[in-house]
Amino acid sequence: MRPVSYSRVRDVATAIATVTADAGAAYLAGGTTKVDMLRIYAEASQRLVDINDLPIDHIEVQPDGALRIGAMARMNDVAMAPLVMERFPVISEALVLGASAQLRNMASMGGNMLQRTRCTYFRDAEASCNKREPGSGCDALTGVNRGHAVLGTSKHCIATHPSDVAVALTALDAVIHVQNTGGHHAYPIDDFFLLPGGTPQREHPLNHGDLITAIEVPALPVGRNSLYLKVRDRESYEFALASAACALRLENGVVAEVRLALGGVATKPWRARRAERALLGQPATRESFARAAAEEMSDAVARPMNEFKIELAQRTMVRALETLAARGDVS
Amino acid sequence: MSTAIGRPVDRVDGLAKITGAGRYSAEIALPGLVHAVLVTSRIPSGRIGHLDTYDAERAEGVLAVLHHLNLPKGGSVPALLPSLFGAAASGQTFFPMQDEVIHYAGQPLAVVVADTLDRAEHAARLVHITYEHTPAITTIEQGRDRAYEAEKIFAGFIPGRITRGDAAAGLAEAAETVDLSYHLAANHHNPIECSATTAVWEGDRLTLYDSTQGPNATLHTVAELLNIMPSHIRVVTGYVGGSFGCKAMIWAHPALSALAARAVHRPVRLALSREQMFSGCGHREEQEMRIVLGADRDGRLTAIRHHKLSPTSHFDDWAEPSLSVASSMYACDNYEGVYRLIKANTMTPTFTRCPGEAAGMFVMETALDELAERLDLDPLEIRLRNYAETEPGTGNPWSSKGLRECYQRGAELARWSERDPRPGRERDGNWLLGWGMASSAYPVTPPGGPQRARARIFADGSAVVQSSFADFGTGSATVMTQVAADGLGLPLERVRVQYGDTDLPNTAAAVGSAGAGMVSAAVHVATTALRDQLIAQAVADERSPLHGADPGQITVTEGRMHLRERPDTGESYAELLQRANMTDAEALGTWNPPSMMGTGYGTMTFGAQFAQVAVDPELGLCRVRRLIGVFDPGRVLNRKTAHSQLMGGMLWGMSQALLEGTVMDPAGRWSNASLGEYLVPVNADAPDVLIETVETTDTVVNPLGVKGIGEVSMVGTAAAIANAIWHATGRRHHRLPITIESVL
Numbered sequence A: 001m002r003p004v005s006y007s008r009v010r011d012v013a014t015a016i017a018t019v020t021a022d023a024g025a026a027y028l029a030g031g032t033t034k035v036d037m038l039r040i041y042a043e044a045s046q047r048l049v050d051i052n053d054l055p056i057d058h059i060e061v062q063p064d065g066a067l068r069i070g071a072m073a074r075m076n077d078v079a080m081a082p083l084v085m086e087r088f089p090v091i092s093e094a095l096v097l098g099a100s101a102q103l104r105n106m107a108s109m110g111g112n113m114l115q116r117t118r119c120t121y122f123r124d125a126e127a128s129c130n131k132r133e134p135g136s137g138c139d140a141l142t143g144v145n146r147g148h149a150v151l152g153t154s155k156h157c158i159a160t161h162p163s164d165v166a167v168a169l170t171a172l173d174a175v176i177h178v179q180n181t182g183g184h185h186a187y188p189i190d191d192f193f194l195l196p197g198g199t200p201q202r203e204h205p206l207n208h209g210d211l212i213t214a215i216e217v218p219a220l221p222v223g224r225n226s227l228y229l230k231v232r233d234r235e236s237y238e239f240a241l242a243s244a245a246c247a248l249r250l251e252n253g254v255v256a257e258v259r260l261a262l263g264g265v266a267t268k269p270w271r272a273r274r275a276e277r278a279l280l281g282q283p284a285t286r287e288s289f290a291r292a293a294a295e296e297m298s299d300a301v302a303r304p305m306n307e308f309k310i311e312l313a314q315r316t317m318v319r320a321l322e323t324l325a326a327r328g329d330v331s
Numbered sequence B: 001m002s003t004a005i006g007r008p009v010d011r012v013d014g015l016a017k018i019t020g021a022g023r024y025s026a027e028i029a030l031p032g033l034v035h036a037v038l039v040t041s042r043i044p045s046g047r048i049g050h051l052d053t054y055d056a057e058r059a060e061g062v063l064a065v066l067h068h069l070n071l072p073k074g075g076s077v078p079a080l081l082p083s084l085f086g087a088a089a090s091g092q093t094f095f096p097m098q099d100e101v102i103h104y105a106g107q108p109l110a111v112v113v114a115d116t117l118d119r120a121e122h123a124a125r126l127v128h129i130t131y132e133h134t135p136a137i138t139t140i141e142q143g144r145d146r147a148y149e150a151e152k153i154f155a156g157f158i159p160g161r162i163t164r165g166d167a168a169a170g171l172a173e174a175a176e177t178v179d180l181s182y183h184l185a186a187n188h189h190n191p192i193e194c195s196a197t198t199a200v201w202e203g204d205r206l207t208l209y210d211s212t213q214g215p216n217a218t219l220h221t222v223a224e225l226l227n228i229m230p231s232h233i234r235v236v237t238g239y240v241g242g243s244f245g246c247k248a249m250i251w252a253h254p255a256l257s258a259l260a261a262r263a264v265h266r267p268v269r270l271a272l273s274r275e276q277m278f279s280g281c282g283h284r285e286e287q288e289m290r291i292v293l294g295a296d297r298d299g300r301l302t303a304i305r306h307h308k309l310s311p312t313s314h315f316d317d318w319a320e321p322s323l324s325v326a327s328s329m330y331a332c333d334n335y336e337g338v339y340r341l342i343k344a345n346t347m348t349p350t351f352t353r354c355p356g357e358a359a360g361m362f363v364m365e366t367a368l369d370e371l372a373e374r375l376d377l378d379p380l381e382i383r384l385r386n387y388a389e390t391e392p393g394t395g396n397p398w399s400s401k402g403l404r405e406c407y408q409r410g411a412e413l414a415r416w417s418e419r420d421p422r423p424g425r426e427r428d429g430n431w432l433l434g435w436g437m438a439s440s441a442y443p444v445t446p447p448g449g450p451q452r453a454r455a456r457i458f459a460d461g462s463a464v465v466q467s468s469f470a471d472f473g474t475g476s477a478t479v480m481t482q483v484a485a486d487g488l489g490l491p492l493e494r495v496r497v498q499y500g501d502t503d504l505p506n507t508a509a510a511v512g513s514a515g516a517g518m519v520s521a522a523v524h525v526a527t528t529a530l531r532d533q534l535i536a537q538a539v540a541d542e543r544s545p546l547h548g549a550d551p552g553q554i555t556v557t558e559g560r561m562h563l564r565e566r567p568d569t570g571e572s573y574a575e576l577l578q579r580a581n582m583t584d585a586e587a588l589g590t591w592n593p594p595s596m597m598g599t600g601y602g603t604m605t606f607g608a609q610f611a612q613v614a615v616d617p618e619l620g621l622c623r624v625r626r627l628i629g630v631f632d633p634g635r636v637l638n639r640k641t642a643h644s645q646l647m648g649g650m651l652w653g654m655s656q657a658l659l660e661g662t663v664m665d666p667a668g669r670w671s672n673a674s675l676g677e678y679l680v681p682v683n684a685d686a687p688d689v690l691i692e693t694v695e696t697t698d699t700v701v702n703p704l705g706v707k708g709i710g711e712v713s714m715v716g717t718a719a720a721i722a723n724a725i726w727h728a729t730g731r732r733h734h735r736l737p738i739t740i741e742s743v744l
């Protein structure tokens, strides 16, 4: 590991000032991504500014009913919060199905948004990777790409966004709150995660020194009838091959309200807007679910090793919708 | 008379392990210790163009950068000989860093030594290497047209072609045949503890703290590689965090750590990284198999043709013996087995938990299931109809065989006869449920030479028993304490077993599930020799109550020698020794095993396995709900550790079926060389596992009749699962692992 220096800050302003002033500095939250990145030379920070003492770890309901999750709230604490379990089971489930208990105790929600792809070529500091080293090429295109994305890819990068909870948050139209030396910014989550296009190194709009302070989930009654379905080779401790975050409200057997987002198959947490549109007003049947799912995947681009994901993603959506539909009109 | 053997005694090293007090080879703290890190090849084939050490040598804390141009040349590379022989056991007949030629990705090209691990790792990144590439073959697909029939495989012990009877004629007369082709992914061992050696020189004497299954194998291999006298090397193996075969043979790192320590005049620790574990200590090779089974109308096999194709290294004709056990599982007069190899740019493959048996029996046991289906026979029935009463090929009697009982008990536990034999009939929500079964078998192989132990009893009646074997997590130190206690007639807590040190009496590496059998034999011989010596002393001692008694009538309980018929006549070891003014007494025991070339018996551990699997065909998921295994391991030394071994094996079998596979990158490197990408089961995958053993007495294999349970339970699990997947869904799978995309 490269030599790094370390310091600990106690307030938000100092944290931002310290990192902003030093181009080689980075925030250290739970460290479950950051330390790995340094050890494998995928990132090159020389200074870690520990933000674990910052008072931004609350999980609370706002006057307007929105849920506000502090950036330093631990994944496990959020998953287990009764408020979250009751109002947004999809968030709780996405968290519980991620990583392992030990990791979830350390890992923060802010860090989760900024975790890096599991693409093996990104993580192999000597491989060609446009995301790690812009312009160097993409070994994944011709390499082992079973886990790679089929939606939102470009010829420069096909890396899957790995987060589970970000998928749930995307389905729910969460907002990412950011602070920097200039003040406060709020990004709708769908604008926060960027498609790779020609600049896969840019994964989000943050500038150096920008600190995520909170994630806000708007009050959304349909959230109560929601779930997260994660499909993977083994039963636990693995990233998704395909996942679906879904919330559904039926009226007289017809889809009145639906939220659907996909994980494991796209270069960013993928809001399935086409499927949502196709579903609204349709009868809650397997046929209309399958039609909508197919519609969502109609532009998917696969490689030989990940072709199955196009089919798998559809079946995952259908299963998620069917499961919620079977629970009846709960909201 | 045995009181300790068989009891479910807790591990003697359990507390030290779970509290962290036990020191593993990469945790040995020595004054002045420094750290070595390997720099390995990115490419699978070619030459080093330029190896630039300028930056690395100037990095903070760096003491040395060793490579082919400055590494002192030593002795010669020993032959590839399984470590069960007890001699030098190089994992491949190649030692790196001798010239600039690159044979496989991951080949060590340089060793960086620095004062801390982090600094050594950082400096290793600063060794800049340019390569001259030459074309590489790293997969079966790439090398198919260069395949050749091996003259011999497996270090020369197994012919490349094995026949009995006339397979073609047998197939011609068959009423039904199946002809199936399989592909099995390469596997890596993935023990939790990565391999590591800490090397210390004192003058011309070398001590190695090495994580190995065979301390003496390390000793002899390093002696030959460095051309130093074996008497000048001591290998200490304290705690070992698993092996599964990757520490069965001796690879480059122990000798490299010694060379590095000599270069910097400091103790050196060399630990492989997790990634280096994928190219530093062998693997199970990728393999294709084709099997043709012919049977008459009653399901009796008329012929077996079983061919295997696999890549090996450029140095050695190695293939795991995938055909062996499958060839002697069933009575069939006509057999043809052929090993074909491809010279590839990988290291030499090696023993990997259940080397060959797990792969070959997957093929045999799933093919037999398909044959049963065609013949409309129950899968269990077809196995019984082909039950081998004697060893196929030799006609030798079995030293013991409880397979029929295993089938019967397993079928009872699984309620086998109650299942609807037709596939796809049982449902649980989104899950289709199915049951499958398969046979298990694993050879009992004696070690290649005498096995020794020393027993010493003190005047207070406590004893220490010494033998050089390593306990790499299986519980051998615990069971040897039990064997020693019974041999001496002492309570368990009065006996300590000292092990894992080549200064102690010699044993071969504990490999091939042979460890418990051979070490227990040595410990039994040593402890009973000491017991008999003390009884003889008592009988000869005028002051002893046992004076003049018939030694054959004397037994020992709780450290007290007494007449079998009149327990009140006797005295303790302590009384005898103290009266004689002896501080201790000692005996060396040597067990001379039967010849490796044959005992005149077929020697095998058998078992039967049943699996219940749930398949969600829509999402491609296979989850195992129940595993039932019944085995005939001969004498069970400790019910608890035996159960753990058997359960571990079955879970590895599940892993083989559904998860494990190392994938070759088009660039000729293993692409998933991490525990994140190479999947093994987690707790959430673990099904309900039920294990029983059937009583079998074996008087041939070793003094205590221990047949070995290290690996047998992995054989057949994958087949039982695949057969259950068929029963659930009606679909057969011929590729391992069975992944989501193949089930969809």
Ligand SMILES: Cc1cc2nc3c(=O)[nH]c(=O)nc-3n(C[C@H](O)[C@H](O)[C@H](O)COP(=O)(O)OP(=O)(O)OC[C@H]3O[C@@H](n4cnc5c(N)ncnc54)[C@H](O)[C@@H]3O)c2cc1C
Pocket: A026, A027, A028, A029, A030, A031, A032, A033, A034, A035, A071, A072, A075, A097, A098, A099, A100, A103, A106, A107, A108, A109, A110, A111, A112, A113, A114, A115, A162, A163, A164, A165, A210, A211, A212, A213, A237, A238, A239, A240, B676
């Ligand atoms: C073995 C393993 C398995 C995993 N499995 C899953 C899984 O199944 N599903 C899943 O969703 N995730 C998974 N993860 C990822 C895990 O959830 C993330 O590593 C974790 O959420 C990151 O949070 P952290 O607090 O540890 O971040 P850190 O590692 O501390 O930081 C991550 C990055 O975010 C930056 N950062 C952190 N906090 C802030 C902030 N407030 N503002 C601005 N920048 C910030 C850091 O500078 C760094 O660049 C897994 C991780 C591991 C190691």
Ligand code: SF4
Pocket: A117, A119, A120, A121, A122, A128, A129, A130, A131, A132, A137, A138, A139, A140, A141, A156, A157, A158, A159, A200
């Ligand atoms: S897919 Fe993206 S992250 Fe992976 S190698 Fe290509 S550019 Fe890099």
